[in-house]
Amino acid sequence: MFNGFSQSVMGASHEKTGLVCQDSSAFKVSDSYAIAVVADGHGSKKHFRSHIGSKYAVESTIEAIDRFYEDTEEFEANFPKYHKMILRNIEKQIIANWNSKVAKHLEENPVTDEEKSKFTDEEFEKIQPESYYGSTLIAAIAGRNFTFGVQIGDGTLVALFEDGKAVMPMEYNESAPANVTASICNSNAATMFSSFYTDQKKMIALFVSTDGLYTSFGSEYDFLDYHTIITSQLVNLEAFKQIIVNNLTKRSRFGTEDDISLSCVFDEPLLNDSIGLIKQRVEENKQEAADRKAESLRKRV
Numbered sequence: 299m300f301n302g303f304s305q306s307v308m309g310a311s312h313e314k315t316g317l318v319c320q321d322s323s324a325f326k327v328s329d330s331y332a333i334a335v336v337a338d339g340h341g342s343k344k345h346f347r348s349h350i351g352s353k354y355a356v357e358s359t360i361e362a363i364d365r366f367y368e369d370t371e372e373f374e375a376n377f378p379k380y381h382k383m384i385l386r387n388i389e390k391q392i393i394a395n396w397n398s399k400v401a402k403h404l405e406e407n408p409v410t411d412e413e414k415s416k417f418t419d420e421e422f423e424k425i426q427p428e429s430y431y432g433s434t435l436i437a438a439i440a441g442r443n444f445t446f447g448v449q450i451g452d453g454t455l456v457a458l459f460e461d462g463k464a465v466m467p468m469e470y471n472e473s474a475p476a477n478v479t480a481s482i483c484n485s486n487a488a489t490m491f492s493s494f495y496t497d498q499k500k501m502i503a504l505f506v507s508t509d510g511l512y513t514s515f516g517s518e519y520d521f522l523d524y525h526t527i528i529t530s531q532l533v534n535l536e537a538f539k540q541i542i543v544n545n546l547t548k549r550s551r552f553g554t555e556d557d558i559s560l561s562c563v564f565d566e567p568l569l570n571d572s573i574g575l576i577k578q579r580v581e582e583n584k585q586e587a588a589d590r591k592a593e594s595l596r597k598r599v
Contacts, residue, residue, distance in 0.1 A: 300332035300440065301532075303539055304561035307546045309510060309554075320433075321508050322352040323559040326360050330370045332563035335359045335437035338453060338508040340481065344425045344432075346413055350403060351396075351431025355482050358395035359437045359448075362388055374441060381446065381495045389448055389491045392435070396482055400431045432483035438504035440563055444497040445504065450490050451480045452509040456525045459499035460568070462575040464522040464529075467494040502572055503529045503564035511546070511560060514553030519590065523583040530576045532564055 302325035309319070320339030326332065337355035339348025366388060367373055377384055404427055414422055434451025447455045449468055458464050480490040505525055515521040531538045546558045569576075 299329060299565060299567060300327035300563055301535060301566045302327050302332060302334060302561070302563035303535065303542070304334065304336070304559070305539075305543055305546060306336075306557065306559040307543065307550055309550050309557040318349045319557050320349045320352060321510075321557040321559040322349075322356045322433075323508075323561045324356045324360060325561050325563055326364075327563060328367075330374075330442060331363065331367055332440045332504075333360055333363050333437060334439075334504055334506050334561035334563045335435070336453060336506045336508050336559040336561050337436075337482075338434045338451070338510075338557065338559070340432040340434075343416055344429050345483075346416070347403075347430040348432050351400065351483065352433040354396050354399040354403075354431065355392075355433045355435040358392050358399060359435060361395050362391040363437075363439055365391065374443060377441070378444060378497050381444075385446065385448065385493045385495065386488075389450075389493070390488045392448070393482065393488045397428065400428055400483075404430070426483070426485075428483040428485075432481045434480070434508070435482050436506045436508075438506050438563065440501045440504055440565065444495065445499075445501045446495040447493060447504075447506070449492045450482055450487060454505075454507050454509070454512045454521075455494075456505040456507075456522065458502045458504075458526065458529050458576070460502060460572065461499070462502070462526075462572060462579045464525045464579075466518075466522070467496070468492050500568060501565055502568050502576070503532065503562060505560065505562045507561070508557065508559045510550060510554050510556030510558040513556070514549040514558070519583075519587065523580075523587065526576065526579050526583055528562070529564070529569070530573065530580050532562070532569055533573055 304323040304325045306321040306323045323336040325334045337352035339352040436449040436453040438447045
């Protein structure tokens with residue numbers, strides 16, 4: 299029923315400076331549910347193990363969803379009625395999983411002299427150990443009868459439901475209030491999540507991406523149109539995988555130069571049944587884009 303893909307590409311700026319890719323991504327599909335997840339390790343110097351933290355964020359999310367789905371029938375019966383409470387519990391489980399992984403890694407891999415060398419002793423003492431691994435996180439989950447997502451920090455979630463229109467159920471969030479970065483490493487991380495839930499529409503495809511993708515577009519219209527085009531290509535997934543790698547790499551090199559991750563899950567039978575509608579949406583979007591461009595030119599005259 300479900301299928302998917304995930305891909306992370308190193309940002310052009312990281313290639314130039316020799317930094318590792320700080321993004322991580324993954325997807326998982328089963329008969330009952332599908333998960334798409336990405337995480338973006340923070341770039342500032344105190345988050346010097348963020349590439350590990352983003353990997354743990356992705357793993358922790360999949361493990362949390364797996365745990366809640368251990369009894370599929372019970373979960374699917376209870377979630378529609380109690381989704382707000384259950385979403386909070388899922389978020390707490392993700393944070394607990396992540397903290398456990400980070401603590402274990404730090405115990406087995408103490409901070410090295412080389413890692414400390416970028417700080418004065420006073421600066422280093424002020425950094426909370428969890429901050430070494432700081433990362434954002436965004437995940438989209440499709441069940442048999444509902445769809446939901448969770449997010450902490452920036453990044454985007456795009457959904458195409460049965461009407462074939464690409465939408466962002468959670469608004470793009472560049473920063474948290476008071477310029478505090480929402481991060482999985484924060485002491486109050488469990489309270490900083492955004493989430494969405496719906497059981498009113500059938501899901502065709504779900505996408506999550508780190509902010510390097512969104513910021514490579516000139517407008518939200520173009521960003522959403524891009525996801526409609528991708529959806530139209532998913533019927534030939536194996537042939538499409540290398541194309542998307544090339545495109546994401548190009549977007550980094552000629553866009554923000556940031557790491558970019560994109561993960562997707564989709565309902566394969568519904569996509570096949572809806573491919574005509576998706577292709578129609580692609581053409582309509584092209585016309586609307588042309589109309590917007592023409593209107594913009596008229597206003598300049």
